[in-house]
Amino acid sequence: MGNRALRNVLRSTVLTAFYLFCPKTTHAAEDYSAWPYKTDVVLNTSATGANVASTVNNFPVLVRLTSSNFPFSQALGNGRDIRFSKADGSPLAYEIERWDSTRALAEIWVKVDVIAGNTAGQIVKMLWGNPSAPDSSNAGAVFRAADNFVAAWHLNGSGTASRPNAVSGGNAAVPVAYDGDENRTGMIAGADSLDGAAAGDYLDVGDGYSEFTAGFTYSVWVYPTAMKRYSHVLDLGNGIGSDNIIVNRVDTSNDLGFHNWNGTTAYAKQVANQWALNQWQYITVTMAGRNVRMYKNGAQILADTMPGAITGVARTTNFLGKSNWTLDEYFQGKIDEPELSKTARSADWIKLAYQNQRSAQTLATVLKPTLCAAKIALPADTTIAEGETLTLEATVECATDFSWSVVSGPAPRILDPETKSLVVRIPRVQADTAMVYRLTANYADSARVRDVRVTIREAIPDPAFTMPAPGTWSGKDSLAYRPVISNLAAIKASRDSVLHWAWSFTGPAVETGSLPDGVMLMGAESDGKLQIRLCLDNGSLPVCKSADLNVSAATATLDSRADGETGRLRHGQGTVDWGRDAMGRASTPVDPRFRNWIPRFREK
Secondary structure, eight states, rough: OHHHHHHHHHHHHHHHHHHHHSOOEEEEOEEEEEEEEGEEEEEEEEETTTTTOOOEEEEEEEEEETTTTGGGSSSSSTOTTTTEETTTTOOEEEEEEEEEETTTTTEEEEEEEEOOOOOOEEEEEEOOOOOOOOOOHHHHSSSOOOGGGEEBOOOOOTTTTTTTTTSTTTOBBBBEOOOOOOOOOOSSEEEEOOOOOOTTEEEEEBBBOOOOOOOEEEEEEEEEEEEETEEEEEEEETTTTSSSEEEEOOOTOOEEEEEEEEETEEEEEEEEEOOTTTSSSEHHHHHHEEEEEEEEEEEEEEEEEEESOOOOOOEEEESSOSSSSSOOOOOOEEEEEEEEEEEEOHHHHHHHEEEEETTTTTTTOOOOOOSSSOOOOOOOOOOEETSEEEEOOOOSSSSHHHHHHESSOOOOSOSSOOOOOEEEOOOOOOOOOEEEEEEEEEEEEESEEEEEEEEEEESEEEEOOOOOOEEEEOOOEEEEEEEETHHHHHHHSSSSSOOOEEEEEESSSSEEEEEEEEEEEEEEOOOOEEEEEEEEESSSEEEEEEEEEEEEEEOOEEEETTTEEEEEEETTTTTEEEBOOTTTTBBOOTTTTTTTOOOOOBBB
């Protein structure tokens, strides 16, 4: 197998591995209230910023983070919790090129769909601090083929490993003759430093590149350290003088050259005195039809017409840092962020890219976040027995105000809704019941809510009883009436062991006395159907039942007396003194045998 065939196999293997393991998270809507920290990235295209007049669409904005504008200790070590959105909360795709928490350095590419021209103050929101957030870095969603990208090689690799292409499905850049020490600090994160030796190191970018008939753009950051004769920073072709697209140094001069071979016919343009040694410079060349433009550091340096356009043929010998001509020298110096597009990018796009990517960039300003994090959290859903005390500890930071409420279920009164520690006595229930407490925190930009579901487990038995049906009662002999409480022992053994009795009677008036486990019917005023109703509870909702009793031959009578006089009441248990006070009201008889006895009298 030849060297080139072997490189193609290696490239295919690398790309397969890269796209298998590179995360492809879709940017579905996320609840950004789960991200406690956020700040604004302010874009400025006015004269005080990037100074770009027209609107630029689908542009990858470079966001640089350092210790001066970002607290790395608040984010996860690999930056997987970072997120970006538009001002309205719509998510933005992003790619993390580098995240170095130790040195507090990060470079992130954020795809902004519309960047308004001549505007200061367009906002991109950045969020972080959600420990459960998945990694959503997605190079292919930022440098999309649908947006005319063919290749974006960040060259932030190490050793002799292939340099991935950020464009999904695009060729990787495969190192050739690398000795493993090529990686250096670049204009953006890392760069490759090529030695320019006689058998120099370079990058093979694979086969293809036939898609430039509708337009072409090549941009690259270069830092040349020697004037190597006809050194190439791009050569796409089919060998020597066949469909080549070249960006190079002209001979050993400082002239910048661009060559387009239409088949075997050469067309070339060059601009004098553009290469500068030992400094970074941003070189861009575009073609649309036969119109060629050349730029240095975002400024146009040539506008001309070629005799022929770029041909639409596949190219098989394609390099960064190497020429197809064997007598040409290898490029010596650092190379970073080479990028190919199948369209002629506009002058404002190129200027925006330079102003955004240079060291003292003017497009994107990361506002230093406040120290206070917008945090809101509640404990997990829980289960608790009725009658117990529940404590819910909330985390609320930086809110202007917050309060508790009950969303559903039993609603015991919240005495202090504006507390972080909510203490509630759980009410009695008659079956397992759920209730939902809600904490609402108001922030400057939004209100955030968190719910906790509390399942109340029934643990205290409610009274279970039956009412006996005695049938007929004479109404003059005393009758002890007692319900049958089937779970009385369980009630007495529970937390709420005290029973509350409530008797009521419908029908003939009766005289009653209390019993520890029932009621004493002392006498009835008349015959008829007497309904006896009992409601029992031990702190929960009352359980009520009733029974009917037929009263016959009732003989209880009351002699009429004038106001203030006394008399005697005859009934089945004997006689009781009674009387009226001076206002004519019947006084309550007192009998030590029948505490709480409230008779009803019929006067005659």
